[in-house]
Amino acid sequence: MPIRENNRKDYGDVSDLELCLLIQRGDEKAFSELFRRHYNALYQYGMSLYSSEAFIKDCIQTLFLRLWRKRKFYLKDIQSVKAYLLVSLRRIMLRDKKKRAARKERNSEYASDFTKRNHTTEQSIITREITEERKALLETALNSLTKRQKEAFELRLHQGLDNEEIAYVMEITKGRVEDLIYHATRRIKKVISQRAENIR
Known part of the structure; x- marks a missing residue:
């Protein structure tokens, strides 16, 4: 996939996948655009699972810090950037909750052997x-x-x-x-x- 010139100031019309390729090269402006583009969705998703605003913001911050530090490894072979960010945030939240011995029970009662239904x-x-x-x-x-x-x-x-x-x-x-x-x-x-x- 061809990458547009990375000396531009505005990445608003650059796709998520192009942003990832630019970030792998160390482009901080592309990284800032990825953060800006997906922050609200990550925050909303986090708040749908946990009610602590500070906790969600900390987890999002952790996610992007790790993403930048390990950008050459974490951003390879991604098909859906949004799904990748959501699953990464979810894993961070779950790990953090376990470390803090969180009281939130996880629903472990899974119904089994249901046939697939039209929804x-x-x-x-x-x-x-x-x-x-x-x-x-x-x-x-x-x-x-x-x-x-x-x-x-x-x-x-x-x-x-x-x-x-x-x-x-x-x-x-x-x-x-x-x-x-x-x-x-x-x-x-x-x-x-x-x-x-x-x-x-």
Whole structure:
């Protein structure tokens, strides 16, 4: 892939993969652009898993510091830069929580042997016009999910990842992702349908 001249001041129109190649060469401005471009998504994802703003910011800082120091090794053969950054942040957060003996329980009860199901209706939940009351209702529904269901749904809803990318971030199989999103969608629809009558 041809790389554009790296003596320019603005990298706004440079692709993520091009930025990575420039960063491998030590381009600090390209590194700053990568940080600026993905910081909000990383912060939002981190906050969907943990409620400590300071903790999330520290983990993002750790991620980019490591990325810069090991740029010649970490940034090779990446297909999806966003997914790579998300999974790297997730691993840092989990490692840090273990070191601090965090109390957050991880949902270890995995349902097994589910057949793959068609989940094409999931987008109907987020494409519909939602009032402020509906937003609160959706938040209630999201909070009713298991931790793993919520994480998978958040990655689809807010980060726009496909199932393969979600599987990569969560370090599970694609089939497991499909199952999590299917059950999360069913649960959300059920909670909304049960409570929507009280809003009208």
